[in-house]
Amino acid sequence: MSHLLEVKNLDVKFDTDEGRITAVENISLSVDQGEVLGIVGESGSGKSVTAKSIMKLNPGNTSYNEDAEIILDNENVLQFNSKQDLKKIRGGKVSMIFQEPMASFAPAIKIGAQMIEQLLIHKNINKEEAKSISINMLKRVGIADAEKTV
Numbered sequence: 001m002s003h004l005l006e007v008k009n010l011d012v013k014f015d016t017d018e019g020r021i022t023a024v025e026n027i028s029l030s031v032d033q034g035e036v037l038g039i040v041g042e043s044g045s046g047k048s049v050t051a052k053s054i055m056k057l058n059p060g061n062t063s064y065n066e067d068a069e070i071i072l073d074n075e076n077v078l079q080f081n082s083k084q085d086l087k088k089i090r091g092g093k094v095s096m097i098f099q100e101p102m103a104s105f106a107p108a109i110k111i112g113a114q115m116i117e118q119l120l121i122h123k124n125i126n127k128e129e130a131k132s133i134s135i136n137m138l139k140r141v142g143i144a145d146a147e148k149t150v
C-alpha cells in the first residue's frame with residue numbers, strides 16, 4: 001500500500017550572494033495514515049525547509065534535485081508548477097501551523113473569515129455552511145464569541 005506522504009532523496013539548495021548552499025541533503029521519510037512523525041534537530045538543520053518543501057513553499061531562490069520525489073496521492077508535488085496545481089494541496093491535503101503563527105495570519109482579516117476562505121476553496125459547500133463549520137470549530141477550541149470572528 002502506498003504511504004499517505006513519502007519524501008524520497010530530497011536535497012534543498014538556496015542560491016545566495018555567497019553562492020549555492022545546501023540546506024537539506026538526501027532526506028527520505030514516509031508517513032502513513034494515523035501516524036505522527038516528529039523531526040528533531042538543532043536550529044538551522046533544515047526542519048522547516050523540509051516541511052515547507054511538501055507544499056513547495058520555499059522562496060524563489062530554492063532549487064530541488066531532479067531525482068527527488070514528494071509523493072502525495074500518487075503525484076509528485078515537486079513536479080507541480082502552476083498555482084492551480086499547488087492550490088489543490090495547500091490548505092486542503094496539507095496544512096501547516098507555521099513556526100511563528102502570530103506572524104502568519106493576516107492581522108487585518110478576521111480569523112473566521114480566513115477559515116471560510118480555505119473551506120470554500122477545498123470543499124463543495126456554500127458560504128453559510130463554511131461559516132457554520134468555522135464558528136463551530138472555533139467554539140470547540142474555546143474561542144469566546146466565535147460568531148464575531150467571521
Ligand SMILES: Nc1ncnc2c1ncn2[C@@H]1O[C@H](COP(=O)(O)OP(=O)(O)OP(=O)(O)O)[C@@H](O)[C@H]1O
Nearest residue numbers: 014016023042043044045046047048049050059061
Ligand atoms: N531562503 C533561504 N535562503 C538561504 N538560506 C535559507 C533560506 N531559508 C532557509 N535557509 C537556511 O537553511 C537552513 C535550514 O533552515 P531551517 O529554517 O529549515 O532550520 P530549522 O531546522 O527549522 O531551525 P529552527 O529549529 O531554528 O527552526 C538554515 O541555515 C537557514 O538559514
Ligand SMILES: [Mg+2]
Nearest residue numbers: 047048049099
Ligand atoms: Mg524551523
